[in-house]
Amino acid sequence: MSLTSDKIKAEINKYLDALEKNGGKGLAGNIRPILYSNLERGRIEAYLEGDIDRLGEYVERLAARYAGLSASIHEIQTERTNKAWEPLFERMQTWAFNFLVRKGFHADDSTREIAVECASDAASMLMKAHFPYDTDFDPWAHVIVQNACRKFIRAGTKKSAIPDENLVNLDENLRSLVDPPPEDRDSSKDLTAILPNAIEQLSESRRQVIRLAYFEELSPEEIAAKMGKSVGAIYSLQFNALEDLRKILGPNRNNLND
DSSP, X not given: OOOOHHHHHHHHHHHHHHXXXXXXXXXXXXXXXXXXXXXXXXXXXXXXXXXXXXXXXHHHHHHHXXXXXXXXXXXXXXXXXXXXXXHHHHHHHHHHHHHHHHTTOOSXXXXXXXXXXXXXXXXXXXXXXXXXXXXXXXXHHHHHHHHHHHHHHHTTGGXXXXXXXXXXXXXXXXXXXXXXXXXXXXXXXXXXXXXXXXXXXXXHHHHHHHIIIIISOOOHHHHHHHHTOOHHHHHHHHHHHHHHHHHHHGGGGGGSOO
């Protein structure tokens, strides 16, 4: 017989009733909503693998972890003290950096800045997330950091870690379109005419990066200071702005070579 949520919930209540009778009334009351939430999220069914007899073991493990971790989780998620967050955020930055490097980012300062951004996003998620108490804290937090990194990569920011020499090539390519050499002026005439309009179609931040980088000729560090962003974020905006221009320019996009 397949296990339904109602059947699992009824069995949970039996274990909690027994816990209350054995002097664990306060503990039973605290973990009941956690168990219900884990049930709704499919965590308990995944653990049981169709065997309801494993539920007692699950409840016991969760109760033990709650007793050992609830104070520190409260300090992290509710009190949000520096004492709890400083070492945790250091670990989260390390996890993010290592994950990004494994995904092909360069192990350099730019990636470290991106790792800080990913860790910051993960910290915001972690503060509001439901800790299930059926696992240890660090592996759970590690997954949140990895998810933040994956979101960053999906948004196109992986390309922000391109080597500096590639960024120079991109700079030269776009500058050649804005002000092509005399021998190429005829072939680039149409593209030069439509490029300003294409730039206007970019998002405000990407348009600003293009203008600062290619027309005011500011360095990524100078642009980062001017826009109040990290250098890694500027690289990302710069690269993605050029990707957008390729799409906007359509048949002419091959003139913007990597």
